[in-house]
């Protein structure tokens with residue numbers, strides 16, 4: 337199956353650019369220019385050199401021996417947790433800041449949930465000496481305090497989103513409103529494969545370095561480029577899109593996307609969009625969306641701020657609809673347990689977002705010869721307080 | 730003839746369009762407000778369909794959307810309230826809303842209902858033009874619904890001509906780069922933009938919206954267009970009506986604007 341975005345930003349029936357006219361010039365400017373700018377040789381050189389020397393890429397593909405033994409397959413971890421700032425998010429912000437500079441933008445705004453994207457944005461803004469404002473849900477500011485302070489130390493202004501559910505969805509609304517009010521010199525760095533075209537595809541391409549490296553590294557380890565399974569957690573879906581990207585068309589590779597089921601999919605406190613959502617429009621694209629019959633967006637719930645979003649990127653809605661990827665969901669409790677288990681088996685404390693991908697190992701039926709790559713999207717430093725509060729370790 | 734078309738045939742100056750959010754301040758305020766608006770001299774009514782995530786709106790309309798939703802307003806209920814509205818209100822009625830609730834209701838059934846209720850036009854700010862042209866326009870046309878597009882100071886000249894070509898009724902001229910209710914007053918820079926658009930000789934009449942809040946800004950806007958749209962300031966006026974009651978509050982506000 338070819339997974340490809342069309343000219344209007346659709347993956348099958350999902351995507352597009354559902355934006356008010358106030359945002360049209362900005363989004364159109366991006367759409368017209370991003371391909372040319374990001375494929376330019378000079379851009380590629382600067383992007384790759386920053387990924388190497390600043391971010392620390394390539395990140396290792398690590399054979400997790402004890403975990404493999406536990407789950408009866410050959411499990412490799414793609415160590416995005418070792419990226420500078422502690423998660424995959426920085427791959428995208430490096431790309432977008434270079435793009436913003438070439439578009440002549442002087443200011444940056446971003447939304448953030450767990451604070452990882454906010455930190456990654458604040459970091460590249462500091463690197464380039466560009467003013468940075470990050471919108472963050474007031475509730476998320478409480479549960480991800482260390483990241484709030486990290487952004488501030490890096491010189492960014494963190495603005496609480498006090499509307500709606502005060503989480504990622506509302507931070508995104510506020511960032512969009514800010515952009516409407518400041519259209520000329522500001523670039524909006526969206527943190528996942530969501531938003532109006534061209535954002536989903538652009539962010540996926542910046543993140544596709546993950547699967548590009550997996551191919552090379554797996555060849556060294558296993559003598560083959562493609563694994564049998566790739567597993568990743570999905571909030572908006574950027575780490576998953578990056579890990580899947582170069583394997584979309586190889587149907588021998590099973591793509592496993594893991595969503596957050598919160599307290600359980602039948603409790604009303606979940607963020608598992610493919611289970612609970614229907615097609616709808618939010619934040620500029622048509623995608624699967626958790627909503628009431630009246631089309632009002634439902635406030636999702638997950639212990640993990642980075643997965644606490646009522647939609648998924650349009651490419652994931654397409655992968656779900658076509659059956660190209662399999663979607664699983666795991667609860668708060670399962671994720672927390674898996675996070676501690678991985679800490680003890682491998683000496684790696686994962687981000688709670690990533691812990692959801694680990695928890696899904698329990699739902700898989702592997703053959704001992706299967707090669708599995710799990711995208712370790714981030715480290716758990718930011719989540720210590722949540723681990724401590726949960727307490728069962 | 731569509732009532733909007735009729736209106737602009739009859740009146741090409743100082744056209745007053747007033748926006749309110751259905752379900753605010755009370756769930757059953759809809760018809761009272763509409764009757765009040767017509768009686769006090771508004772020319773056009775824009776009924777907002779509440780949405781949980783109104784990204785183009787500032788704090789006042791965000792809040793009215795939130796209150797309306799917690800009052801239990803839905804698109805289905807609104808359409809029920811509008812049954813028989815043409816026996817009570819004769820000026821043009823436009824529904825304004827984000828696209829998602831309408832998609833969930835179903836485009837065809839929604840447009841069918843609109844026609845039955847005597848709705849004249851729709852303003853759907855997050856419906857892209859190409860989607861409209863390919864999927865929605867045939868349905869709107871079939872049910873006699875005008876589609877009203879927005880333009881802003883950042884909209885290019887080519888795109889304004891394209892929008893003019895594909896519009897009917899009027900063009901909603903957003904006064905500044907902002908969400909609703911963000912700014913008060915009209916600057917020289919904004920007036921230059923209004924005049925730039927005037928000089929383009931567009932086919933459709935224009936109403937200026939965003940930041941129009943009182944007589945002064947209404948008068949100023951009317952110097953540069955066929956009229957203006959008031960939203961946030963009207964919502965605030967209703968909130969402050971208090972003891973004198975909704976109808977009296979509406980009347981005082983509109984009379985002051987038109988004085």
Ligand SMILES: Cc1ncc(COP(=O)(O)O)c(C=O)c1O
Nearest residue numbers: 452528571572573574575642714
């Ligand atoms: C470590 C980590 N993983 C995953 C996510 C979820 O985002 P996405 O689905 O875009 O990868 C986040 C978001 O904050 C994160 O911090």
